[in-house]
Amino acid sequence: MLTASNPVIDVEWPEETLDAEPIDDLVAASRRGSREAQQRLYDCCHQRVYRLLVRMVGLGEADDLVQQVFLQVFRTLKQFSGQSRFETWLYRVSVNESLQHLRKQQRCQRCVSLESDFMDRQPDQERDFDHKELMEHVLARLDAELRSLFLLREVEKQSYAEIAAALQIPEGTVASRLSRARQLLKQYLVELGWEP
Amino acid sequence: MQCCEVVELLSAYYDGELSAEKADAVADHVAVCANCAAELETLHKLSDLTTKLDQPSAPRHVWPRIAAQLNASQSPVTPPAMPAQRASRKTLFALAVLLLVGLSWIAFTQWHAHEHQHLAVNFGHFLDTFEQAPDEAQQELIAHYSGKPVEIADAIRELKYRPVVADGLPPDYEPAQAYLLKMPCCRCLEVCYHRKDGGMLCVFEHDEDQPFWFGDRPTSSKVCAGKPTRLVQVDSSLAATWQQQRRHITVIGAKDVAEVTRLVAHFDQQRGL
Incomplete structure (x- = not known):
């Protein structure tokens, strides 16, 4: 006021x-x-x-x-x-x-x-803690620019055109970088024992 | 379509971002290729994992800080457009008042900035000296800010509120002395403690956040006992500051993040938070 x-x-x-x-x-x-x-x-x-x-x-x-x-x-x-x-x-x-x-x-x-804030937390109440922790870990490991792109798509549900406008890159680049981000996340998860 | 082509397109296919023609071609391939179908399934699983991430809520104290900063940077007076015609006496008087207010505001903001700069220098010197010679640092701070030793009961009467330290620190801290300081922001209570395992800790309670106390020292943020806390490295110890209900607490001389966390939790517990 x-x-x-x-x-x-x-x-x-x-x-x-x-x-x-x-x-x-x-x-x-x-x-x-x-x-x-x-x-x-x-x-x-x-x-x-x-x-x-x-x-x-x-x-x-x-x-x-x-x-x-x-x-x-x-x-x-x-x-x-x-x-x-x-x-x-x-x-x-x-x-x-x-x-x-x-x-x-x-x-x-x-x-x-x-240290990572999320790594500080204790595994107390979440039934899915293992998967959640895995995802926190691999996201933190991902290159920051790829991470922003992945989050805009997967969490914020933005279209490729909206992401392209937000990051000021061509839509084709959004597609290729997003594909790259997913490949890397999968690779990091598998390295930690995740079975797709 | 070959697997190598499909793999390149799977991510965009999964997102529904391919043209109808390409999407049909990928769908036809996936229907007959177990490897590519498995890759597509992996994308689904990755999305499922992402939905399991926490969805933290932003803390409530952020908007007041934004508003305060916007207010601080807002020009207080918008000069009215001057009509070319002859101004009336009333208009001239109003303009004179506006001009006076404007000049006063400029003088105030310059004085305020000057005070902050001095405060940063003085407090910076306090921090520089604190670890090696805490008593000397304390005497200089008192001299700069008209500090006076005070009993907690008297401090409560003068401040007209009950500071958090009035309820005590954990038993391994022994109170040494409390001071009332006249800082530019407010009257500030400082209480110094001796740790039973050695070293000194000073706790300040003040009305406003005071980031310039720390000058350009490396600063970072961390959630300590559920509370956003700014941490500043000062030689081998830490300074920390956080909001405690309507006021702010700053501690100087903490050994590590664990000690800061313990103090934040202690003050919350004292206040039943």
């Missing part, structure tokens, strides 16, 4: 909720500076961004990165042309930010060494 100590420009925006049309309204109002619209847009979209970032950079880093992604989104919203869906643009920012973060992390020699 806006307060006296929160001097932002506010505009009216429609009260409709979360299907495709109101997202466009929320984007337009957010672009005009409505903090309330920005919050609604965040509410609509942050779970899918967070889900992607957790798999890209780990549970411990995802909080800070989701914050960074949305700051980047709101600060550069004027550059969003509307030619692609907002969701596609959001995925583009998310993947770019996570790849940049991973590159920076690789350069940072003195960073506190953190």
Whole structure:
């Protein structure tokens, strides 16, 4: 909510909720500076961004990165042309930010060494823990760019055209890289004793 | 179609992304080729495995941080378009007020940035000195921020809230001294403890997140006892900071991540979280 100590420009925006049309309204109002619209847009979209970032950079880093992604989104919203869906643009920012973060992390020699967040967890309640752990492990091993592509397809259910738009690569490249990602995941799983 | 061609197309076939013609050709081949059918089945199994991944929920504290940062970077005053015509007295007065507010805001933000820069330098020096000479580091911090030794009961009265450390740390920490500091962000309670196995640990409780305390030191994040925690390497020890209900806790001098995790869990337990 806006307060006296929160001097932002506010505009009216429609009260409709979360299907495709109101997202466009929320984007337009957010672009005009409505903090309330920005919050609604965040509410609509942050779970899918967070889900992607957790798999890209780990549970411990995802909080800070989701914050960074949305700051980047709101600060550069004027550059969003509307030619692609907002969701596609959001995925583009998310993947770019996570790849940049991973590159920076690789350069940072003195960073506190953190083990994989998911590897920290204890096998307590999940009946499928073995399979889940296997999948966490092989995904973490996969090259980050291939991983982002696999996640956009398998978890976020994006089409090849949407992935191509998000990652700014041709659809043919999406197809070949996705095939490569699946082959590698299968190979890594088999190396860990998985029987397809 | 040969197996080598089909294998290249299987992934896109599985996703329903092939043209009808190519999809039919792949389907015909898979119907008669056990190897390619098995490859296709593997893609199904890979998807099944992916569905077993956890679907973590984003924590609730992220939006307030985003809003705070957006507010901080937002220009507070949008100058109105100046009409070419003669302005009325009221308009001139309003513009003068706006100008004054704008200049005050600029002066405030510059002062604030300056304060933060000083804070980063002073706190950076505290961190640099803490491990080798904790008493000396402490005296400098007190001198910079008008610190005064205080009893916890008095601190509660002055702060008008009950700090988490008021309920004590685990028994292997012996309280040495508490201080009230006048930091730019807020009045901040610092309590220093001697570990029974040696070394010193200081716990700060403050109103706002203070990432600039750590300057450009290598920082990383980890979930400690279920709570997102920022970790900073300081010589051979760790500093850590996390949100504790409405305020933030920063500890200096932790031995390792395990000690930070224990403290996070302890404060949560004290508050019945």
